[in-house]
Amino acid sequence: MSKQTNIDWSKLGFSYMKTDFRYISRWKDGKWDDGKLVEDNRLSISEASTALHYGQQCFEGLKAYRTKENKIQLFRPDENASRLKNSCKRVLMPEVPVEKFIDACKQVVKANEHFVPPYGSGATLYLRPFVIGVGDNLGVKPAPEYIFCVFCVPVGPYFKGGMAPxxxxxxxxxxxxxxxxxxxxxxxxxxxxxxxxxxxxxxxxxxxxxxxxxxxxxxxxxxxxxxxxxxxxxxxxxxxxxxxxxxxxxxxxxxxxxxxxxxxxxxxxxxxxxxxxxxxxxxxxxxxxxxxxxxxxxxxxxxxxxxxxxxxxxxxxxxxxxxxxxxxxxxxxxxxxxxxx
The missing domain is CATH 3.20.10.10 (D-amino Acid Aminotransferase, subunit A, domain 2)
Incomplete structure (x- = not known):
């Protein structure tokens, strides 16, 4: 790992923690921009954004895993990308291309590599991609602009003390x-x-x-x-x-x-x-x-x-x-x- 963290991996739960970088891309005038990594974990959006009033938004959840050989891998991110596309279709938002989705996830994991828990800890790096409708809009109709974002959080094993019914x-x-x-x-x-x-x-x-x-x-x-x-x-x-x-x-x-x-x-x-x-x-x-x-x-x-x-x-x-x-x-x-x- 290029950087070190002071996290006690054994005490991680499933809760939010600010990590160093997240990916953000904006859709306007019919296309997505190239997207970039940013340090700020706050979004500034119009008070009239459709995500706030009409629920025009969707999200995904996937994980990055550290192997015994210290490699980092994603599990079936193409399937998450396809499901996000289907969710976007259902609520009339522009689709995020599969390649863009996977690239964004890889960028976020790489930039936050030191937050990927070590092999054997049972912990993982959870990724949360999402798309929201933003911009000035009052009527019940699709938003004029959209944001695609991916952030990550290290999370502990879901089962504390072992997997139990x-x-x-x-x-x-x-x-x-x-x-x-x-x-x-x-x-x-x-x-x-x-x-x-x-x-x-x-x-x-x-x-x-x-x-x-x-x-x-x-x-x-x-x-x-x-x-x-x-x-x-x-x-x-x-x-x-x-x-x-x-x-x-x-x-x-x-x-x-x-x-x-x-x-x-x-x-x-x-x-x-x-x-x-x-x-x-x-x-x-x-x-x-x-x-x-x-x-x-x-x-x-x-x-x-x-x-x-x-x-x-x-x-x-x-x-x-x-x-x-x-x-x-x-x-x-x-x-x-x-x-x-």
Whole structure:
């Protein structure tokens, strides 16, 4: 590392910390500028910006990992770039080209290399790319200008004291409307989840599970993560719905389950009243990789899967394989790893 930090990597949580540089690019008059690295972590925007009033914004989340050989690598950034493009389309913002997205991420990681935690610490460098509508605008219409920014924060392992199962309850609210913005990573989806999450935590659960908004019979998302279940005959099952955010972690796990663990993988409806078909269950996403689900409360009854205290063997294999790929200890499928040089 070119610089040194005084960070105690073992005490990092998932919280904001100002790092040295972030990337910023502006869109105006039909095109993006070249973008640049800046030290200032404050944005100055018009009070009439559409991001503030009409929610015209979207974001991504990905990580940089330091390997045993002290290399730094990104995990499938092209997939994050593609998802950001789709989110931009959904809320009528200019798309950020894949090449620009990946270059911006690499620039930010390289400029903040000393904030990438050491191998073996369990910590990573989290990257938060986002696009917001800015400029003077009053009516409900697309913004005249846009900002694309990428900043980074070192974060600790999601699981303090090891990966342990947690329980969830079914939300009384819908996460997204049918044919709404559920498949886009836009802030409004998350704003709507704050109250259900708070209510679930007050009841002693880790978070709330959202059912499909049309019939309220099928599992869609687990908090801000995707659901998967392992059936009693060892099939990897995950919900299929146009309202679900397409998780890069989930699709990576689907590939690992099929190609590495030789499991049958199926995307289909997962009915809340048929949980007994699963011997293990989990939630997956960038932050936690996998959160094992101990049990799900539905209509006053807690359905327990493998255990409320121990991680199931298949879930553990999935986690170890994906974690190993991300940190360079397990051979990755072609194209999954982008090295930051």
């Amino acid at each position: 947690v329980n969830f309850t079914i939300a009384d609210y819908d996460r997204a409307a049918p044919y709404g913005t559920g498949a886009a990573k836009v802030g409004g989806n998350y704003a709507g989840s704050l109250l259900p999450h708070e209510e679930a935590v007050k009841k002693g659960f880790a978070d709330a599970i959202y059912l499909d908004p049309k019939t309220h019979t099928k599992i869609e998302e687990v908090g801000a993560a995707n659901f998967f279940g392992i059936t009693n005959d060892d099939k990897f099952i995950t919900p299929n719905s146009p309202s679900i955010l397409p998780s890069i972690t989930k699709y990576s796990l689907m590939h690992i389950a099929k190609e590495y663990l030789e499991m049958e993988v199926i995307e289909r409806d997962v009915f809340i009243d048929k949980l007994d078909e699963f011997k293990e269950a989990g939630a997956c996403g960038t932050a936690a990789v996998i959160t094992p689900i101990g049990g799900i409360e539905y209509k006053g009854d807690l359905h327990v899967f493998h255990s409320e205290t121990e991680v199931g063997p298949v879930t553990k294999k999935l986690y170890d394989t994906l974690y190993g790929i991300q940190f360079g200890d397990v051979e990755a499928p072609e194209g999954w790893i982008v090295e930051v040089e």
